Amino acid sequence: MKVTKDLVAASATPMVLGILAEEDSYGYAILRRINELSGGELDWTEGLLYPLLHRLERLGHVESSWRSVAGERRRKYYRITPGGLAELAEQRRQWAAVVGALKEIWPRSDDARPLTTFPLGDFA
Amino acid sequence: MTDDQGDLEAQFAQWRHYVQRRRELRQTDVEELEDHLRGSVDDLVAAGLHADEAFLVAVKRMGSLDELSREFAREHSERLWKQLVLTGGPDGPAPGGRSRRDLWVMVACAVGAAASVKAPELFGLSLEDDAAFYGPNVGLFALPWLAGFLAWRRRAAAGLVGVLVALFALGAVAANAYPLAEDSQSVVLTSIHLPIALWFVVGLSYVSDDVRSSRRRMDFVRFTGEWFIYYVLIALGGGVLTGFVFGTFEAIGISPETVIAQWVLPCGAAAAVVVAGWLVEAKQSVVENIAPVLTRLFTPLFTAVLLAFLVTLVVTSSGIDVEREALILFDLLLVVVLGLLLYSFSARDPLAPPGAFDKLQLALVVSALVIDVLVLLEITGRITEFGTTPNKAAALGENVVLLANLAWSAWLLFSLIRRRKPFTALERWQTAYLPVFAVWAWVVVLLFPPLFGYL
Numbered sequence: 325m326k327v328t329k330d331l332v333a334a335s336a337t338p339m340v341l342g343i344l345a346e347e348d349s350y351g352y353a354i355l356r357r358i359n360e361l362s363g364g365e366l367d368w369t370e371g372l373l374y375p376l377l378h379r380l381e382r383l384g385h386v387e388s389s390w391r392s393v394a395g396e397r398r399r400k401y402y403r404i405t406p407g408g409l410a411e412l413a414e415q416r417r418q419w420a421a422v423v424g425a426l427k428e429i430w431p432r433s434d435d436a437r438p439l440t441t442f443p444l445g446d447f448a
Numbered sequence: 449m450t451d452d453q454g455d456l457e458a459q460f461a462q463w464r465h466y467v468q469r470r471r472e473l474r475q476t477d478v479e480e481l482e483d484h485l486r487g488s489v490d491d492l493v494a495a496g497l498h499a500d501e502a503f504l505v506a507v508k509r510m511g512s513l514d515e516l517s518r519e520f521a522r523e524h525s526e527r528l529w530k531q532l533v534l535t536g537g538p539d540g541p542a543p544g545g546r547s548r549r550d551l552w553v554m555v556a557c558a559v560g561a562a563a564s565v566k567a568p569e570l571f572g573l574s575l576e577d578d579a580a581f582y583g584p585n586v587g588l589f590a591l592p593w594l595a596g597f598l599a600w601r602r603r604a605a606a607g608l609v610g611v612l613v614a615l616f617a618l619g620a621v622a623a624n625a626y627p628l629a630e631d632s633q634s635v636v637l638t639s640i641h642l643p644i645a646l647w648f649v650v651g652l653s654y655v656s657d658d659v660r661s662s663r664r665r666m667d668f669v670r671f672t673g674e675w676f677i678y679y680v681l682i683a684l685g686g687g688v689l690t691g692f693v694f695g696t697f698e699a700i701g702i703s704p705e706t707v708i709a710q711w712v713l714p715c716g717a718a719a720a721v722v723v724a725g726w727l728v729e730a731k732q733s734v735v736e737n738i739a740p741v742l743t744r745l746f747t748p749l750f751t752a753v754l755l756a757f758l759v760t761l762v763v764t765s766s767g768i769d770v771e772r773e774a775l776i777l778f779d780l781l782l783v784v785v786l787g788l789l790l791y792s793f794s795a796r797d798p799l800a801p802p803g804a805f806d807k808l809q810l811a812l813v814v815s816a817l818v819i820d821v822l823v824l825l826e827i828t829g830r831i832t833e834f835g836t837t838p839n840k841a842a843a844l845g846e847n848v849v850l851l852a853n854l855a856w857s858a859w860l861l862f863s864l865i866r867r868r869k870p871f872t873a874l875e876r877w878q879t880a881y882l883p884v885f886a887v888w889a890w891v892v893v894l895l896f897p898p899l900f901g902y903l
Contacts, residue, residue, distance in 0.1 A: 371511060400479070
């Protein structure tokens with residue numbers, strides 16, 4: 325099972341902001357983290373991630389800088405801003421509302437149709 | 449292992465080169481994506497793949513470049529609008545020094561052109577009172593500077609620069625040496641034809657890197673069209689500016705009329721000649737050429753109008769009233785038709801097979817020719833009856849020159865549609881004919897006044 329494109333797109337912003345709220349990161353690491361978190365079910369492409377990061381930067385939710393961490397390549401790191409944290413909080417409120425409503429509608433969904441997860445194409 | 453590494457770097461370099469061609473992706477984006485690719489490759493190598501296999505897999509995972517660019521374009525739509533970069537791009541190999549030098553030379557030439565307009569005042573001539581001086585000389589103020597700018601850009605050979613200088617000097621002689629009265633027909637004729645003749649000198653300077661090349665001449669035709677459009681746009685902007693200068697200064701009780709009429713307008717008009725030329729050169733790759741777009745739009749409309757005119761002429765069987773104005777009108781009509789033809793040629797893919805648009809052009813040219821022949825017959829009748837004047841002779845000569853061009857173009861178009869001749873034959877005919885226009889303009893300027901007794 326793969327998550328549909330619309331759902332991926334809708335959840336992309338809170339996901340990226342959430343990851344950056346943990347620590348500063350760069351594109352490839354963000355993508356890998358998302359893959360880990362979702363067990364390979366969220367199908368993210370570079371074409372989704374990088375334009376999204378640039379948009380968040382334009383909106384002031386994140387800021388970027390080229391940094392070289394000891395022993396590694398020079399990379400473009402993204403860091404969440406106070407504005408980004410506020411946006412993340414707002415998104416969490418909205419998602420909580422959506423998830424809460426869905427849980428009300430599907431009270432026994434776990435019993436009726438157990439979700440089996442199997443790793444799809446580990447993201448190496 | 450080091451060999452592997454070398455191969456991998458070569459592959460990265462190739463990939464970078466490929467991706468950099470995308471206009472949607474800036475240099476920093478390419479670097480960011482390359483870092484991503486490297487991360488992917490590193491992980492795959494760590495998982496046990498060979499470097500080249502890892503590279504292939506990583507590139508494949510990144511997905512098609514088209515899709516990637518499309519996503520980038522959605523976020524950065526402004527990048528798809530080509531911007532005029534005045535002093536070299538922020539990224540790319542940026543030959544910045546060159547375009548900055550261009551800019552300064554252009555500014556110097558524009559200032560020179562503006563100063564040339566005012567220079568005659570040092571010798572007691574004024575714009576207001578000496579129309580007989582300024583009229584014939586109008587082309588001599590700005591065009592030498594434009595030609596100079598182009599020759600500088602093309603690094604024209606010394607011999608050719610000499611020819612350019614000689615031709616401009618000849619123009620100055622033609623404008624000023626003949627004893628022409630202020631209200632004579634010849635003054636008006638020289639005022640019209642000398643700028644045309646000098647424009648072809650500008651053309652010589654434009655093609656100075658390869659004088660005989662048909663392609664370069666076609667480039668000059670494109671240059672002319674774009675230059676004209678830029679000039680009109682600059683003039684419109686200048687008009688708005690002038691309007692505001694008037695309004696704001698009048699509001700505080702100062703009349704800027706003299707300043708505008710004596711300084712802003714003439715100097716601005718002369719400087720804009722150079723600025724427009726520089727813009728065409730600088731933006732060649734920035735904007736889609738607009739002249740061919742306009743011709744596409746207007747060729748069907750003009751064809752419809754000409755055919756309607758012909759049908760009406762036949763149905764009502766009324767004769768054409770050929771006064772001198774009518775002759776000039778029909779000259780202009782031929783010029784417009786020739787322009788429509790030239791600019792759609794300039795944008796046509798030489799290898800494309802003949803299509804509906806070529807047939808439309810043939811219809812346009814043929815209907816223009818039919819109308820013109822009718823007019824010409826009437827006119828020659830008149831001239832043999834009442835004798836000739838410089839105006840009539842010039843108009844008639846122009847008509848013949850244009851008619852010859854268009855008639856042969858019609859034949860070549862016909863052959864093209866019948867697939868008997870390639871398109872290049874048409875292009876070569878037009879570019880080979882350009883000097884004929886130049887020669888005719890010089891003939892009117894140099895020979896007509898003495899021929900007609902300085903009438």
